Amino acid sequence: MLTALTEEGKMVHLIYSKNIKYLSILRKNHSFYCPQCQEEVILKIGKIKIPHFSHKSNSTCTNSEPESEVHLQGKVDLYKWLKHIGFSVEIEKYLMEIRQRPDLFVRKNGKEYAIEFQCSPIQYKDIKRRSLGYFSLNIIPIWILGGEPYQKKFQLINNLFQLSDFQWAFTQYNRQNGMHIYSYSPKTKRVILLSQLTPITTRKIFAYQSDYPLSSLDFPFDFANDQLSIIDYDFWFYEKKNWIQNKMLFAKNLNDPFLSEVYHNKHSPLLLPPFIGIPVPFMTICKTNSVIWQYYLWLDGIESLSAGDKINLMNLRRNFEKRVKNGCIKLRDMPLIQIDFKNHMIYHYLKHLSFLGIIKELEKGSFIMNKSNSFPNNIEEVQRMEVELSKKLDIKS
Numbered sequence: 001m002l003t004a005l006t007e008e009g010k011m012v013h014l015i016y017s018k019n020i021k022y023l024s025i026l027r028k029n030h031s032f033y034c035p036q037c038q039e040e041v042i043l044k045i046g047k048i049k050i051p052h053f054s055h056k057s058n059s060t061c062t063n064s065e066p067e068s069e070v071h072l073q074g075k076v077d078l079y080k081w082l083k084h085i086g087f088s089v090e091i092e093k094y095l096m097e098i099r100q101r102p103d104l105f106v107r108k109n110g111k112e113y114a115i116e117f118q119c120s121p122i123q124y125k126d127i128k129r130r131s132l133g134y135f136s137l138n139i140i141p142i143w144i145l146g147g148e149p150y151q152k153k154f155q156l157i158n159n160l161f162q163l164s165d166f167q168w169a170f171t172q173y174n175r176q177n178g179m180h181i182y183s184y185s186p187k188t189k190r191v192i193l194l195s196q197l198t199p200i201t202t203r204k205i206f207a208y209q210s211d212y213p214l215s216s217l218d219f220p221f222d223f224a225n226d227q228l229s230i231i232d233y234d235f236w237f238y239e240k241k242n243w244i245q246n247k248m249l250f251a252k253n254l255n256d257p258f259l260s261e262v263y264h265n266k267h268s269p270l271l272l273p274p275f276i277g278i279p280v281p282f283m284t285i286c287k288t289n290s291v292i293w294q295y296y297l298w299l300d301g302i303e304s305l306s307a308g309d310k311i312n313l314m315n316l317r318r319n320f321e322k323r324v325k326n327g328c329i330k331l332r333d334m335p336l337i338q339i340d341f342k343n344h345m346i347y348h349y350l351k352h353l354s355f356l357g358i359i360k361e362l363e364k365g366s367f368i369m370n371k372s373n374s375f376p377n378n379i380e381e382v383q384r385m386e387v388e389l390s391k392k393l394d395i396k397s
């Protein structure tokens with residue numbers, strides 16, 4: 001912590017105190033207490049970390065996890081930056097009603113923001129609990145990950161990253177950047193934006209990474225990103241095939257609910273048409289692979305239709321909900337996203353199908369079958385369709 005109370009109840013901030021001699025005298029003459037739990041805390045003046053307060057090792061305070069140098073430095077940097085650009089900002093403000101202490105508390109134009117600079121992995125349920133706490137007071141939580149946390153998967157494929165469940169939980173949404181995650185590196189003093197998160201598998205994603213010097217930014221962050229084309233379709237279809245083959249290999253066929261449904265409907269998992277399992281906006285909400293949820297959408301509401309039949313969006317949505325309810329489709333836990341994007345995702349999938357000529361959009365939101373579709377008969381046909389589809393989607397994006 002960078003703040004504590006003295007025995008007289010005076011708040012001590014360590015943000016600007018660099019003078020070790022002064023801090024040593026302060027430490028000699030005062031005791032310090034945690035503003036949250038009132039336990040006595042220790043003023044630590046070391047050579048490695050910046051000066052900070054720390055709970056004793058037997059503390060039960062929820063705020064007593066040891067803080068890393070990155071965390072302390074990040075808090076100081078963000079605080080100074082917000083002050084510098086003219087904001088009212090408080091560090092480690094204790095919000096009594098919800099018993100939480102955001103790293104930074106910011107007011108702007110009548111809105112309140114809680115900034116959490118998170119460097120160590122924490123449980124999903126804690127991210128959720130703390131975010132809901134802020135939402136309950138009409139405070140907008142902004143979570144920033146510490147360091148440069150995203151693992152680049154392969155050097156040869158652009159825009160490919162790997163995210164852990166912990167990192168996924170920090171997904172936020174806005175119009176410019178789609179689903180995105182912020183991080184900040186105190187070492188480089190740069191804010192990193194990972195935008196347009198597009199899951200290939202549970203962990204592997206296509207995304208666009210950009211970074212900006214903290215000093216050049218305004219708050220709240222507003223990155224005007226062009227919607228660039230980030231998807232390598234050759235790689236997409238390669239991964240999709242791998243995923244299906246692995247599933248067939250390891251899922252003990254009929255015990256796997258998805259595969260058994262595919263076989264039951266006289267389809268072959270390797271001969272699904274390429275438009276089942278394509279990247280579409282908002283699909284981040286699904287933890288389940290796009291092959292599965294798009295297959296179910298198709299099977300439950302589209303396959304039986306003939307050319308000219310109307311596709312009922314409400315019906316698709318209902319079927320989708322049913323599949324979620326019985327566990328066939330799993331949604332991703334993203335506590336910072338308060339909007340239900342299921343309709344958006346389904347609509348965008350239909351838009352893609354209509355772009356590919358499989359269905360037709362008569363007016364916004366109203367689709368009909370363009371032609372009866374037959375599934376490919378062999379691998380060569382699948383590959384031919386994939387090449388065609390990649391070309392079309394490449395032009396689209």
Ligand SMILES: [Zn+2]
Nearest residue numbers: 034036037061
């Ligand atoms: Zn405490």
